[in-house]
Amino acid sequence: MVLSRFQKISWFQLFKYIIYLLLAVNVYLFFNEEFSATTFRFEHGVSLSEIIVAYSATIDTATWVVLLIIFEFETYVIPDENLKGKLMWFLNGMSILCYIIIVYSFYAYIQKYLWTLDFQLLPDINSICNFKGQSWLLELDFFEEITNDNCATLSSATEFYGIPEQHIITDQASLQLTKNLALNDVLNAAAWLLVVLVLEVDVWMQTYSILKNKIYKLNYALKIIAYSALLLAAIYWGYTGKGLDFWDAFLWIVAFLFIEMNLFKWQHEKVEELEKLSNTE
Helix, strand or coil: CHHHHHHCCCHHHHHHHHHHHHHHHHHHHHHHHHHHHHHHHCCCCCCHHHHHHHCHHHHHHHHHHHHHHHHHHHHHHCCHHHCCHHHHHHHHHHHHHHHHHHHHHHHHHHHHHHHHCCCEEECCCCCHHHHCCCEEEEECCEEEECCCCCHHHHCCCCCEEEEHHHCEEECHHHHHHHHHHHHHHHHHHHHHHHHHHHHHHHHHHHHCCCCCCHHHHHHHHHHHHHHHHHHHHHHHHHHCCCHHHHHHHHHHHHHHHHHHHHHHHHHHHHHHHHHHHHHHC
């Protein structure tokens, strides 16, 4: 039974669930970060169609937490004999809903990157103090209002870029960093889409006892590529000083390593079952 699993939680399992809890806390941290950014980027408020772009990291992370819990139930908590019928349909339905939101979040990350391409060189302006009252873009999702007190210290550049209709200004260095971070978000989201694809194939093969074939080997190779891309994305966030993004990426990699360990254990149990069946025959 499911309850008996929880009654026998080891220190390892406790550590795993603490990681999951920390990921849930990150949803709140991302919301705070993006809520602050919306006041600068969306001067007239966030419309319903813009919510996914304004809160892409928050929605994406929250959805991933739900999907992570589903994977945990499928690969560890629920015994094989109970993973069928209405319960299986419910888990599959929840997974499909999560995938729809995750793909939509991926689209939102692309939109954020495309937004960084809208910045244009502002001609005949060589001082940031000309933009008092407007918003200064420090990096992706981080803004500061330009005032008399800070205008001389925000940048020493003599060329500036902006989106006039949004009253957002920045310099070449900040704009390039913003583009790089936005592109890193896109690549990271694409890598995670690949991860869930190979994990779903893994779960399917485990469920139907398809343990060794060409699909299994291809899946393993794609998994190595995906996790390598995620590791590189995390390293870049750490290199650029994006502490929350680096911490979140690190936690997610650890969390899905736990899922991989669940799958490995599940596979081992499947192999033992098949060997027992073959011996009895």
